[in-house]
Amino acid sequence: MIKSLRRAADRRKQANGRYGWLFNPYTGDELVAIDCETTGLDPKTAELVSIAAVRIKGDHVLTSDALDLRLQQPDSLTGDSIRIHRLRGVDLEEGESLQAALEQFIDFIGNRPLLGWCVDYDVNVINRHVRPLFGFDLPNVSIDMAQIYQRELRRIRPHLEPHLGFESIAKALNVPVMGRHTALGDATTTALMYLRLTKGALEAC
């Protein structure tokens, strides 16, 4: 409710601005799989370390034209998260500024629907950074891979207790896990999972 009110306000504000087109409903057949690596797990405090996005067009995952951004070292980059995403301070020395990175990201995704693994978390973190800089939240429709997997499994095999881990679902769908815990790797794997799921991989196995 609040979200849609806020979106209506955003749209009005941006109507004649540079990003007005983002608020138009999407009519194409593409999706964008996204993933971020962050400094923490709490969407209220986590800072972005890297963002990746891969377009899905029909049966194809367009890895040749993917976005893979590294950001400048945020203040909260600590040992705990470094252990997960393996991006150290020095790796981010040539990273983009937050403003430039988000501009590229928004231009890349456009108004396409977003696909992600627990995509709400990523969208929340991104929005927290987008709003102060651009004055709106991402208006895109988002599709959560974990959720649609769960829904599909319940539909086909209601008796099964879903086992919801990124790796175990990848295995169940017979998708190779590409570079786990890199933003682009996770985004690509999620995209492949989506293709498999929509092609009815669960019925087959």
Added chain:
Amino acid sequence: MMVDIDLSQAPFSLLDEAGRARVANGVDMAYFDTGEVILDAGQPGEFVFIIHKGEVAELDTTLPNARARIGHYTAGDVFGAISILNGQSRYRFKTEQETLCYLLPKALFEQLCEVYPAFGDFFRESLASKARLLVERRASDGVSMAGFMLARVAECMRTPCIVTESTTVAEAVAMLNDQHADSLLVRAAGRVGIVTKTDLLNALILQGLERGSPVLSIAHFTLVTARPEDYLFQALVSMTRHDVARVVVMESDTPIGVVELTDVLSYFSSRSYVVSLEVEQAENLDALARASARLPELVKALMSQGVKLNFAMDLLAALNGRIISKAFQFLIPPQQQSQSCFIVMGSEGRGEQILKTDQDNALVLKDGSDWPACAADMQRLTETLYKLGYPPCPGNIMVSNPEWVNSESGWRQTISRWVERRDGASLMNIAIMLDAHAVAGNVQLLDGIRRHLFDSCSHDEIFLSYFAKMALRFAAPLTLFGSLKRPAHGIDIKKGGIFPIVQGVRTLALECRTQPTSTLGRLDALAAQGRLEPEFAADLGEALSLFTELRLKQQLARLDGKGRADNDPNLVVVQSLSSLERDLLREALHIVKDFQQRLSHRFHLEY
């Protein structure tokens, strides 16, 4: 970029680091479901497909279903490049399993072909080599060096110019010119003499002979002769030994031809063929052993020249036969040689043993022969053969074992006993006895034994079905869906491929009493008798050659010290074959399966 793509294999190993980075950054990914058509015949090629995992079949839509599958691709294989080079796809590519592919766009592929010529050549070449292979498989009778090596004197001789004793020197010279010959034969008082151009020159110039004097006066009557069925290299040996430039071919005391040295030399141009000459020239066991040790070298030379395997098999069988026969002649006293017959059996008898594996041999003695030292002589013969490079038989099927030395009537009794008993060992003994081939001594003795074998088995339906059942003991290593099984340790092509063909063909040969003992010879005979369709017989022969060739490659690699010594050469690891070899192997195994089904139908083995 993080796409997990393995670019260390050909063709991507032909790119440099920057090229590989362009591939890794330029590929998309796509999933295809089982049974989905990725690229249809006639469609333009838009991508090169690199399989990450899954299986894809290449189908020729113009062929009937059973034969449509012409290619098979799995993880790491590349397809679609040829469709781009040709503009459109000739075949249909359809997944057999869900498949994840990397897609290399056409534009990038074409750029890479331009920047890295070796990369482009790889695809053009594989197109060409595939086409060449198909052509080679169709044209089965290519001219080959091994074929020449097996040439007999009869194939190389010229018709002689024969003159009478009244012919004059002048007439002789005119005749030589007319016939473009170098020598002529003079027949006089039941004897035959030879006059060569050199003789005529010497007579006219040095001795000042008149033109009208008879040519008889300068003829030589000690002739170096050969028989028409002799090997050509034997003729060459006698020329070398007697220091002459031609031999006269005699058949029952009448001259029927002349073989000139120049004709023979044109047959022998490569060094490796000299091995056969060494075998012929060997005067003692040491020389024979030296020649025998060079046989693997000859095999390698033949294989590297792309000689067809059945020619190589014929040549090696002939050479092995000559070596054993010479050893027999050196060791066994002449009066005993005519009373006995030394036979080789099993793969050696069929002439399908390319590298020496083990001795399978036996001795037939003429009924009523007297040879007290036989056992000791045979012991020596086995040891000698071992020194010549034939390892002893683990099953002890050798002449040193008294069970495998017997008189004609003794052998007949033994065979009757085997036929009656019909257990595994007896059937195996009959199998190797059927393949028996006489190499030394009085070769006619074996004919009587084979006749007895045919008489006692070929009409016995129950025996034949027992015999045929052995061919079904091992199933062809194919999955339910007709693709190759691929266990990590490899598939056994001897059990899964060679043995079923050999045993099945042997059973049919026993039923039809065919005389040849080689599997290919039997197939020809069976096709000629109408027992098998000629096409199916040819397919079986091709399949057998393929299995033998695959095995031979591994055996040769082992001789070179490559590959682990404990590796069984019968095991072929499917994963290590090229996709073309895999296709051929799969097709060959399908032929084996088909053959097994026919056998079980014919001999009522369905249960």
